[in-house]
Amino acid sequence: MDLVVSHAFKQFPSSAGPKKILKDISFRVTAGEVVCLLGPNGSGKTTLLKTIATLLSPDGGEVLLDGKSVHSDTLRTRRLLGFASSEEHSFYGRLTVWGNLRFYAQLHALSPARWKARYDELKNVLDLPAPETPFRQLSAGQKQKLLLARAVLHDPPVLILDEPSQHLDPAFLARFRTLATEEWGERRKKIVLISTHHLEDALKISDRWLVISEGRLRFDGSVSAVKRADPAFAVDSFFQKLTAPEEGGPRAD
Amino acid sequence: MPTRILWAFFRRDFTIHTSYRLGFAIDLLGVFFSAATFYFVAKMVGPSAMPLLKNYGGDYFAFVLIGIAFSTYQNVGLNSFAQSLRQEQFINTLEPLLLTPVTLPQFLLGSSLWDFLYATAQVGFYLALGMVVFGLRLAEANVGPAGAVLVLTLIAFMGLGVLAAAFIMRFKRGNPVTWLVVTASELLGGVYFPVEILPGWLKSLSRFVPMTHALTGLRKCLLMGAGWGEVLPQLTALALFALAAWPLGLWGFSAALKRARADGSLGHY
Numbered sequence: 001m002d003l004v005v006s007h008a009f010k011q012f013p014s015s016a017g018p019k020k021i022l023k024d025i026s027f028r029v030t031a032g033e034v035v036c037l038l039g040p041n042g043s044g045k046t047t048l049l050k051t052i053a054t055l056l057s058p059d060g061g062e063v064l065l066d067g068k069s070v071h072s073d074t075l076r077t078r079r080l081l082g083f084a085s086s087e088e089h090s091f092y093g094r095l096t097v098w099g100n101l102r103f104y105a106q107l108h109a110l111s112p113a114r115w116k117a118r119y120d121e122l123k124n125v126l127d128l129p130a131p132e133t134p135f136r137q138l139s140a141g142q143k144q145k146l147l148l149a150r151a152v153l154h155d156p157p158v159l160i161l162d163e164p165s166q167h168l169d170p171a172f173l174a175r176f177r178t179l180a181t182e183e184w185g186e187r188r189k190k191i192v193l194i195s196t197h198h199l200e201d202a203l204k205i206s207d208r209w210l211v212i213s214e215g216r217l218r219f220d221g222s223v224s225a226v227k228r229a230d231p232a233f234a235v236d237s238f239f240q241k242l243t244a245p246e247e248g249g250p251r252a253d
Numbered sequence: 254m255p256t257r258i259l260w261a262f263f264r265r266d267f268t269i270h271t272s273y274r275l276g277f278a279i280d281l282l283g284v285f286f287s288a289a290t291f292y293f294v295a296k297m298v299g300p301s302a303m304p305l306l307k308n309y310g311g312d313y314f315a316f317v318l319i320g321i322a323f324s325t326y327q328n329v330g331l332n333s334f335a336q337s338l339r340q341e342q343f344i345n346t347l348e349p350l351l352l353t354p355v356t357l358p359q360f361l362l363g364s365s366l367w368d369f370l371y372a373t374a375q376v377g378f379y380l381a382l383g384m385v386v387f388g389l390r391l392a393e394a395n396v397g398p399a400g401a402v403l404v405l406t407l408i409a410f411m412g413l414g415v416l417a418a419a420f421i422m423r424f425k426r427g428n429p430v431t432w433l434v435v436t437a438s439e440l441l442g443g444v445y446f447p448v449e450i451l452p453g454w455l456k457s458l459s460r461f462v463p464m465t466h467a468l469t470g471l472r473k474c475l476l477m478g479a480g481w482g483e484v485l486p487q488l489t490a491l492a493l494f495a496l497a498a499w500p501l502g503l504w505g506f507s508a509a510l511k512r513a514r515a516d517g518s519l520g521h522y
Binding site for chain 2: 012013047050053054055056057059075078079081083085087089090091092093094095099102103104106107108109150
């Protein structure tokens with residue numbers, strides 16, 4: 001399985017005319033790869049992830065999952081894809097942890113037995129709060145874990161995670177990195193695309209970075225390769241150079 | 254349509270709704286006070302309304318109780334989809350829902366299922382209260398044709414409700430479909446008074462309001478014991494409304510959804 005984004009363009013209407021958010025973005029991610037998507041605030045990361053997840057339609061180009069357009073058969077895409085948004089409040093406050101996740105499990109057509117087994121598994125892996133806890137009583141970090149649980153509930157081969165590490169405590173963050181790289185990537189051979197703006201976090205998660213700035217892909221490659229080529233490598237300045245305004249900034253690989 | 258998906262929506266909404274116990278109690282009290290109010294209005298009107306109500310059994314309380322009870326379905330049919338959609342946008346759950354492999358009809362029907370069943374319970378409560386407390390008589394009711402009128406009424410209003418939801422998806426606030434249908438129904442639909450008292454031109458217009466046919470059919474069946482043949486005009490009119498409303502509603506909603514995916518306003522409210 002592979003995920004191909006090919007010449008994706010996206011713009012939104014604004015009072016000052018169409019605002020270009022994605023400008024000719026292309027990349028490919030294959031099964032078992034864990035890739036970090038980085039960029040400053042407003043660079044187009046979330047727009048790109050939502051376009052892949054079919055929540056937005058591209059104005060140009062296409063997104064292919066295993067050779068088929070994700071937008072032409074959205075029901076197929078939604079079965080194959082798990083998406084964790086950066087919006088932590090996207091659950092029903094009056095329902096419990098169990099009630100919320102069971103609702104989405106049913107929409108993903110998990111049988112009661114499969115749902116029960118899946119819940120037990122996720123409860124341990126993601127350290128979920130007690131099932132009877134109402135969602136409105138959860139802390140920000142607990143809500144973040146629920147977002148992750150919802151994304152992986154139907155065990156999809158593709159995971160799109162938009163800033164999944166926010167609100168997570170350091171201990172769980174380390175656990176999450178292991179989960180993403182070793183369990184989902186290496187062992188389960190999932191395609192994992194993780195957006196973040198924490199550089200140190202990204203270094204620990206993946207060697208392959210996609211860096212976008214002002215809607216353009218400025219870098220797609222191995223950070224360790226850049227490090228080897230530049231003995232004076234410093235991640236902060238590397239990132240700043242990549243995301244500098246377009247005229248003076250470096251081009252993507 | 255997989256019942257498991259509809260059941261998931263129903264259980265979600267049942268759990269959420271019943272967690273607001275005071276709201277539940279106030280809804281029931283609302284039914285009681287509404288029925289009581291019109292009971293006394295009917296007493297005031299008394300036998301003077303008899304000639305105008307001769308086609309509906311002659312009792313104003315029975316006439317108006319059926320009008321207000323079954324207009325609940327109009328409200329649910331028109332508002333349920335749009336309100337569910339707006340609520341999902343407001344609490345940021347619309348995007349996660351649209352990321353599940355649920356089809357558009359499943360989403361629309363599922364998210365309004367609880368509202369329809371709750372409205373049915375409210376209508377039942379209206380009628381039970383009317384009979385037990387206020388002396389409503391439905392001894393001659395012909396339940397079969399009444400059920401058919403009700404089902405077609407629901408289908409027609411649900412179609413209009415999907416169209417109303419399309420406006421909410423596109424414009425977030427401002428729903429001309431609901432406004433137009435509710436306003437027209439109040440004036441021309443015969444909820445509170447028989448359409449026979451309207452001037453000729455308004456009476457002609459009332460034929461284009463689904464509520465007119467719904468309430469005429471229901472009153473004929475429930476109060477006069479009318480059979481299938483007697484409500485055939487109403488059944489035909491409601492079927493035509495349903496046939497027109499659903500394709501229009503689904504087309505409108507699909508177009509609004511496509512537009513929201515294009516301009517990024519899916520979760521906006």
